[in-house]
Amino acid sequence: MEKLKQLLAPLTETLPPGVRDFLDAGGWWLVLGVLGLVILLVLWAILDRAWRFFRRKPARPEDAERELEEDLASYPPPPEPPGRQALTVYHIPVRLRLVVLAPAGTETSVDMKEVPRLLDQVVPGLSTIAGHDQAQIRLWPAQLSQQGFAITFQRRVERPEQEGQPSHWSLVAGRAHVGKQSILLGLALWTDQPTTLDQVVLEPYQWLDVVRIKSAEA
Known part of the structure; x- marks a missing residue:
């Protein structure tokens, strides 16, 4: 204690006499006790935060995918x-209700401002159809494979009917080439009459053959 008093003497000499008398009468032990308690509380907070950090469970892929869910039963x-042009899939007239785009791989990205241009490069005029039908636009995180994207799209975009049953809803998904860039595109389509055209997976060269835009008079 004497060494501590000598070390802090330049500081304590500036204190009022009453405070110095309090310290000399044993107040140093109270000061040390308070400082020790503060140090313990700080250490406890640090250890508690470290414990919570290491105990935190990483997000499971299922949890991340759950954020992508779309319930088509809630779509009006x-x-x-x-309009003057009608969208068809395998020559069946459809209405475009949902568009999902994702980068193919982690080295590219998709920006919302680029969506009209990307859609029109996959199927010329598709952005006009999307605007007229007031389709919802969703951007998904980068996907590592075409097959994985199609499976996730079909699983997370939920139709009211069971798979294989006639439905007003059809899902079309696949990879598409946009210049030198590849994107992954998913479409949720509504038909006036129920069909069994439930899930379609396309290769890049198939989009223009399967998804077509025709004039209303055709």
């Missing part, structure tokens, strides 16, 4: 009749 019907 198309807002108005088709």
Whole structure:
């Protein structure tokens, strides 16, 4: 204690006489006790935060995918009749209700401002159809494979009916080439009459053959 008093003497000499008398009468032990308690509380807070950090469970892939879920049963019907151009899949007239885009791989990205251009490069005029049908646009995180994207799209975009049963909803997904860039594209489509065209997976060269835009008079 004497060494501590000598070490802190330059500081304690500036204190009022009453405070110095308190310290000399044993107040140093109270000061040391308070400092020790503060140090213990700080150490406890650090250890508690470290414990919580290491105990934290990493997000499971299922949890990340759950954020991508779309319930088509909650989607309203198309807002108005088709415009001058009609979208078809395998020559069946459809209405575009949901568009999902994702980068193919981690080295590229998709920006919301680029969506109209990307859609039109996959199927010319598709962005106009999306605007007329008031389709919802969703950007998903980068996907590592076409097959994985199609499976996730079909699993997370939920139709009201069971797989294989006639439905107003059809899901089309696959990889598409946009210049030198590859993107992954998923479409949720509504038909006026239920069909068994439930899930379609396309290769890049198939989009223009399967998904077509025709004039309303055709």
